[in-house]
Amino acid sequence: MSMQFQSKLLTSFKTATWVTVAALIGLTGCGGTMPTLGGSSGNTVTGAAGGETSSGANSQLENCDETLGTLAVVEDQSAPWWYTYRRRYPTLGTTVPVLRMMIQQSNCFVVVERGRAMNNMMQERALMQSGEMRQGSNFGKGQMVAADYTMNPSIQFSEKGTGGLGATVGGLLGNYRLGRLAGGVKSNEAATTLLLIDNRSGVQVSSSVGSAQNFDFNLWGGLFGGGKWGSVKGFTDTPEGKVVTAAFADSYNQMVKALRNYKAQTVKGGLGKGGRLKVSE
Incomplete structure (x- = not known):
């Protein structure tokens, strides 16, 4: 391979990378990309609900033709995850209202009040x-x-501003400024869990885990560094609440899919009657 051909190839690669980074910035806008639910494009939770009808709901939210029962959403604010969540995001508040709207929009459960x-x-x-x-x-x-059932939400992981690309891009191309620019691309991630409990028996009926991610960017601070340009606030984060909400939407979608094929667990001899793992006297 000639030196001239290698030079042209490297130039083409650099040009393509600049175009890719510029396109990413153009798509994200000032607020970054919208959260993705479990790897699919989504605009988190939107719209309203009234009875069994909904308006402006996210088309990716799972829906039920018939309701499965009545449900209360209870957030355990004494659990360790709640303290971590409130310390990191003191302005976000409780997760219950958005979950209740999501559930009503899906028409899978009738929500009953058990809160304040x-x-x-x-x-x-x-x-x-x-x-x-x-x-x-x-x-x-x-x-x-x-309330036939109780839904218990929790947040396992929620991190803001991880996964910068600057070192990778800058190292590949040997371009300091391009590395600084790409270094402004950060990801926000969240993972959530939902548990569904039968209130009469206390049996856990269903459990699900969901995740979501979005990308924020810093154009001017990453490209020009400190000084005059570094003071420009180009990094406008998408609110963390959108990523957490999208993760819960993914959790709920996974649960609804599992419940469509629900088959009750059984124990020979009956539930709660000693079990089958006997111990010696």
């Missing part, structure tokens, strides 16, 4: 019993709907 709004429900009943409400208000016993 229960206090208001009980307050209305107390006012009725005290005689303060008008006649015909129709608050009384035997009206609340039981």
Whole structure:
């Protein structure tokens, strides 16, 4: 291979890489790329729900023709993951509202209230019993709907700004500025788990793990370094909440797919009656 041919080949490779990096930046925009659900393109969770109908829901969200039962979402805020989550992302708040909307949009479960709004429900009943409400208000016993299942969410992993490309690109091409530019491309990642518990028996019916990822970029800071240009805030992160929400959407989709083919686990002799792994007396 001649030196001239090698030079042309290297030049072509560098040009193609510049175009690729520029295209990546053009696609991401100022806010970075949208999160991807389990490796598929997605725009996390959007829209609204009313009864069994939804509006503006993500087309990738799994849907059920018939509901499987009533469900309450309970977030264990005493678990270790919750403290880590709140310390890293103090502005994000609870995961329950977006999960509840996602579940209602899917029409797979009817969501019942078991959170703080229960206090208001009980307050209305107390006012009725005290005689303060008008006649015909129709608050009384035997009206609340039981929760057949409880869904318990948790976040296993959520990291911001990992996976820079600068060292790889700069090393391959021997180009310091291109390496700095590519080094501004960072990934945000999250992994989540959902557990579904049968409230009458306490048996775990289903469990699922989901993940999501997006990319942010820093154009001017990565290309020009410090000084005047380094002070330009070109790095605008996509909110971490979008990645976490997309990971939960992926978890929920995996769970719905598994429940479509659900077959109850059985133990010979019956559940909770000693099991089959006997021990000596």
